[in-house]
Amino acid sequence: MDKDGKYLKRGVDYPIIQGKxxxxxxxxxxxxxxxxxxxxxxxxxxxxxxxxxxxxxxxxFKLIQVGDESIILVRDKSMKxxxxxxxxxxxxxxxxxxxxxxxxxxxxxxxxxxxAYELDGKLLGAPLMKEENGFHKDNFTLHKAHVxxxxxxxxxxLATTPEPFEVQMEALMGKFxxxxxxxxxxxxxxxxxxxxxxKLILQNYQECYHCPGVHPLLSQLTPFQSAQHDSSKGAVxxxxxxxxxxxxxxxxxxxxxxxxxxxxxxxxxxxxxxxSVFPNMxxxxxxxxxxxxxxxxxxTGKIVNDCYWLFHPEIINDKQAQKGIISAVEFWDLTNxxxxxxxxxxxxxxKSMRFDRGYYSGREDILYALDQELLKALGHDNPEEDxx
Ligand code: FES
Ligand SMILES: [Fe+2]
Numbered sequence: 001m002d003k004d005g006k007y008l009k010r011g012v013d014y015p016i017i018q019g020k021x022x023x024x025x026x027x028x029x030x031x032x033x034x035x036x037x038x039x040x041x042x043x044x045x046x047x048x049x050x051x052x053x054x055x056x057x058x059x060x061f062k063l064i065q066v067g068d069e070s071i072i073l074v075r076d077k078s079m080k081x082x083x084x085x086x087x088x089x090x091x092x093x094x095x096x097x098x099x100x101x102x103x104x105x106x107x108x109x110x111x112x113x114x115x116a117y118e119l120d121g122k123l124l125g126a127p128l129m130k131e132e133n134g135f136h137k138d139n140f141t142l143h144k145a146h147v148x149x150x151x152x153x154x155x156x157x158l159a160t161t162p163e164p165f166e167v168q169m170e171a172l173m174g175k176f177x178x179x180x181x182x183x184x185x186x187x188x189x190x191x192x193x194x195x196x197x198x199k200l201i202l203q204n205y206q207e208c209y210h211c212p213g214v215h216p217l218l219s220q221l222t223p224f225q226s227a228q229h230d231s232s233k234g235a236v237x238x239x240x241x242x243x244x245x246x247x248x249x250x251x252x253x254x255x256x257x258x259x260x261x262x263x264x265x266x267x268x269x270x271x272x273x274x275x276s277v278f279p280n281m282x283x284x285x286x287x288x289x290x291x292x293x294x295x296x297x298x299x300t301g302k303i304v305n306d307c308y309w310l311f312h313p314e315i316i317n318d319k320q321a322q323k324g325i326i327s328a329v330e331f332w333d334l335t336n337x338x339x340x341x342x343x344x345x346x347x348x349x350x351k352s353m354r355f356d357r358g359y360y361s362g363r364e365d366i367l368y369a370l371d372q373e374l375l376k377a378l379g380h381d382n383p384e385e386d387x388x
Contacts, residue, residue: 020359020360020365020368021357021358021359021360022357022358022359022360022367022371023199023357023371023374023383024356024357024383024384025350025351025352025355025356025357026387027197027199027374027383027387028196028197028199028200028300028301028346028347028350028351029197029300029301029350029351030300030387031300032387033300033378033387034297034299034300036378036387037279037297037374037378038066038067038068038297040377040378040379041279041374041377041378042066042067042158042279042280042297043066043067043069043158043159044157044158044159044162044377045157045159045162045163045168045235045278045279045377046146046148046155046156046157046162046163046165046168046169047066047155047156047157047279047280047281048153048154048155048277048280048281048294049062049064049071049073049083049147049154049155049156050062050064050073050154050294051152051153051154051186051308052081052149052152052153052154052182053152053185053186054100054186055073055074055075055081055100056075057075057102058075058076058077058079058106058119059074059075059102059103059104059106059119060074060075060100060101060102061073061074061075061096061100061101061102061103062099062100063086063096063097063098063099063100064083064156065296065298066156066158067297069085069086069158070085070086070087070094070096071083071084071085071086071145071156071158072084072085072086072095072096072108073147073154073156074103074108074119075119076118076119076120077106077119078120080120081147081149081154082119082120082121082144082147083144083145083146083147083156084108084117084121084142084143084144084145085142085143085144085145087142087143088110088112088115089115089123089140089141089142089143090110090112090113090115090126090140091112091113093110093111093112095108095109095110095111095117095142096108103119106118106119107119107124108142113126113127114127115127115140117141117142121141121142121143121144122137122138122141123137123138123140123141123142124137125137126140145157145158146158146159146162148165150165150169150172151176151177151179151180151181151182152181152182152183152184153181153281155169168234168235169235169236169277170234170236171231171234171235171236171237171238171275172236172275172277175275176273176283176285177263178262178263178264178265178268179261179262179263179264179285179290180261180262180263181285181290181310183262183312183313184261184289184290184310184311184312184313185310185311185312185313185316186308186309186310187289187309187310187311187315187316187325187329188308188309188325188329189306189307189308189309190306190307190329190333190336191304191305191306191307192304192305192306192307192336192340193302193303193304193305194302194303194304194305194340194343194344195301195302195344195347196301196302196303196340196343196344196346196347197297197300197301197303197347198279198280198295198297198303199370199374200343200346200347201282201293201295201303201305201339201343202276202278202279202282202295202370203367203370204339204342204343205274205276205282205293205339206237206238206274206276206366206367206370207227207363207364207366207367208222208224208227208241208363209224209361209363209364210342211224212224214338214339214342215335215338215339217252217331217334217335218250218331218335220244220254221243221244221245221248221250221254222241222242222243222244222250222272223241223242223244224241224363226241226242227239227240227241227363228240228241229366231275232365232366232369233369234373235277235278235279235373236275236276236277236278237275237276237278237366237369237370237373238273238274238275238276238283239273239274239366240271240272240273240274241271241272241274242270242271243270243271243272243287246270247269247270247287249272249286249287249288249289249328250272250286250291250328250331250332250335251324251327251328251330251331252327252330252331253327255324255327256287256288256324257286257288257289257311257324257325257327257328258288258289258311258312258315258321258324258325259288259312259315260287260288261287261288261289261290261311261312262312264287264288268287269287270287271287272284272285272286272287273285273286276370278370278373279295280294280295280296280297281293281294281295282295286328288311288324288328289309289310289311289325289328290309290310291307291308291309291310291328291332292307292308292310293305293306293307293308294306294307294308301347305336305340307332307333307336309325309328309329309332311325357384
């Protein structure tokens with residue numbers, strides 16, 4: 001917002017930002033910088049992991065890949081969710097390789113020498129090992145990461161002492177409570193495997209300068225000049241765009257896919273919000289559903305992007321309502337693929353020996369803010385020289 005409390009408009013009348021340059025190309029390709037990102041961001045910040053509804057029962061688990069680390073997100077007997085490092089305390093073997101499932105024995109068994117752990121990480125038993133000579137089961141609990149649930153979304157932090165969730169996610173606190181997202185359910189999921197750096201997806205998500213050319217259909221439903229941002233500092237940045245169609249939504253025909261969810265009302269009935277939850281989640285609440293992306297970096301130029309659609313459970317179970325869900329999924333799948341194409345081309349282009357740094361237009365000011373957040377986290381004061 002500006003000093004008078006008005007929203008800043010990212011429109012055609014906004015001038016080019018003097019001297020605001022993009023990140024140098026090495027930030028998308030350099031292995032050293034990627035390792036710094038893992039250490040200083042992915043192993044430190046709160047990062048998105050999965051929905052609580054994905055592990056609803058005792059024993060349910062899902063593996064979460066964070067850089068070189070694997071975390072078992074598991075619901076224990078008391079229904080508490082634990083984030084356990086997927087590493088045996090005996091000799092370091094990876095305990096679990098299934099991406100998700102249920103520990104039906106209610107324990108986690110190491111495949112090597114059969115040490116067994118409870119679902120809260122405590123060592124249950126180690127064959128032939130007596131509790132003597134300094135070996136005490138209590139000292140061999142699996143290492144744990146921190147877990148925080150917000151609106152049905154589970155976040156984890158691998159830091160020993162993370163910053164409080166509410167501090168990192170300040171701009172999210174109290175935001176979107178009308179959607180009652182904890183009660184929404186996954187209606188659809190598409191996994192995209194992409195050849196680009198994770199940051200290019202965040203950048204792409206936060207500007208609509210590319211929309212007229214890349215997304216002709218989206219531009220009819222929400223004109224790119226309607227983009228406004230209401231949080232432009234810190235780990236959570238975002239804003240909204242206005243829907244052209246009265247009570248419409250982002251679907252193939254622009255009609256709402258379902259009635260508004262829970263208490264969504266007033267201006268929010270005509271808005272689609274775009275929030276990047278740095279570093280690995282993009283949250284898009286519509287009046288009638290919520291779409292979100294979960295980004296998993298797998299290298300400098302490789303990511304998995306899991307895209308989910310959340311709907312009201314009654315809509316998911318209503319046969320008549322399936323058309324709306326399909327239309328929302330089709331629209332975003334089409335739009336996503338249009339975005340992925342340009343992101344992958346940017347990944348290739350920024351590797352050129354002739355590319356050093358680009359220039360931000362006035363409609364990309366929030367990307368500059370995003371870059372500053374990254375550089376601050378990395379401790380880079382001079383991006384042209386840092387990371388060498
Ligand atoms: S490494 Fe796990 S029991 Fe030996
Ligand atoms: Fe786009």
